[in-house]
Amino acid sequence: MARWMKSLAAAAGIAALASSVAVSGASADAISDIKGRGKLIVGVKADYAPYGFLDSSGKIVGIEPELAQDVADVLDADLELVPVVSSNRMQFLEQGKIDLMIATMTDRNDRREVVQIVDPNYYSSGTNILTKGNFAKWEDLKGAPVCGIQGAFYNRKTSEEFGAEIVAFKGTAEALTALKQNRCVAFVYDDSFIVSRLGDPDWEGWKMPLPTIDDAPWGLAVKKGEDAFAMLMSGMIVKWHVSGRILELESKYGLEQTPFAKKMHQAFLDFNPSIER
Amino acid sequence: MKRAPVFHGETDLPVLLPAARRLARRAERERLAGGPLPRLKARHGLWLLAILLLSAGVAQAQADAQVKESVITAIFKWMPVLLQGFIFNIAISFLAMVIGTAVGAVLGLMQISLLPPVRFGSWFVTQFFRNAPWLVLLFFCMFLLPFEFDLGFATIPFPDWVKATIGLALPVMANVSEIVRGAVQSLPSGQWEAAESLAFSRRQTLWEIILPQCVKRMLPPWMNLYAILTMATVLASIVGVSEMMTQTGRALAAENRPELLIPFYSFVLICFFAYCYPIAVWTRRLERRYQVKL
Incomplete structure (x- = not known):
């Protein structure tokens, strides 16, 4: 009697612990979600100068926040930056806590299985x-x-x-x-x-x-399955390369212009000369 | 022959003399001071301050004084950001303590239940969370809890620091549970027997006789637990909550000046000391007042 009660209690305890909630924010389409709430939420680094770092007022600034601002401008939405670290950035995207991740992430195949990394790559190191x-x-x-x-x-x-x-x-x-x-x-x-x-x-x-x-190239990412948003981001990245925005930001934040950014700028100039006209 | 009076903590038998002497000396000092002497002293805070100033001085010497702003100016500049983080630490510790105490008290009472399933179930939960590393529990809460709850009509956001609070409340809950159980069991069985002989029911005995006596026994360990919890809130930095430790790391990354490292972390130490020290003093005072006299 006492024995099975003990095991029953143990089982109940384990069951209670294991019944962790797995709810995630329902989202049909990221772009309409963003327009609906009028706010784009982007995950960026906050401890990685000069790509994303704090200024002394506690605001996140840097190259990647500026890129995020460009996206928000295109979507005509406000920008909210969420600081992420390497260990939680993909989870935040999966959970829907952030719409977009621009967080110095190296583009790797195992990561492509978890989140949708947008082509072409925006940076490389x-x-x-x-x-x-x-x-x-x-x-x-x-x-x-x-x-x-x-x-x-x-x-x-x-x-x-x-x-x-x-x-x-x-x-x-x-x-x-x-x-x-x-x-x-x-x-x-x-x-x-x-x-x-x-x-x-x-x-x-x-x-x-x-x-x-x-x-290795860096990839910005959207949630898996957000194809429309990924297309939009592809366009954004091409636009950055064509206009030399990345090179401009590198100079602004005191970095040497990287060979990758130069190469992409050249490649896309040839690829789409109509923009320069 | 007139024997010397034997004071508290002293004996004329050859047992545990060193400790007895030390305790007697301490008791002597406390008698003179007219109150308990805290073991953590205010001068420890001064030492920390001295470390900060010293490290700031060394850092200053390393830095190029003309080109760069002084270390103290840098700390001052970042102070709002850092203190904002510290408020998070306090909020997390406070909430985790409230939640953990409320749930833990119930769990502790379940541990002394007469029903075996209740007793074993609560015993299991208590032991599980008491013996799990705090950081692991924190990780579980961070990545298993959703960032918002959809109730159909409203969406309740569930920010990181709330998740961290829950993660830290779990071990607090288990420890409070043990504090409650231990306090109840530390009362001599005579209390129960006397209550029974006066025809008190079990519930009456518990509520009117046992628990009131337990409260004062639980208070000091409970406050100790709070101080430990406060210092453990920096664990949340590992899971990305914007508390003081995280903000310090970010400030250092933004400044990109290695010589600021020690002064900044010393500042964090001082903040925590300034918060926890009064708690330590108060705990000692309460321990003294509620010393067991049976």
């Missing part, structure tokens, strides 16, 4: 290191402690293929502090970020000596 040491090739990092950011996909490659020992940090500020304190010999990160650091007088004498690897 590769992996490189910031260091004071003499490294000529990636293999030279073997056995050396290298700082990285938690959750970055190239950490694994750097450690497994090149044999470096990754010391992962929460944010760039922590990692750069560790680098300056000699807790690691190099910092492995996006090359565009490293280039922007090299221009800073604080980092005089530091360099980016290795060939950039893994030049």
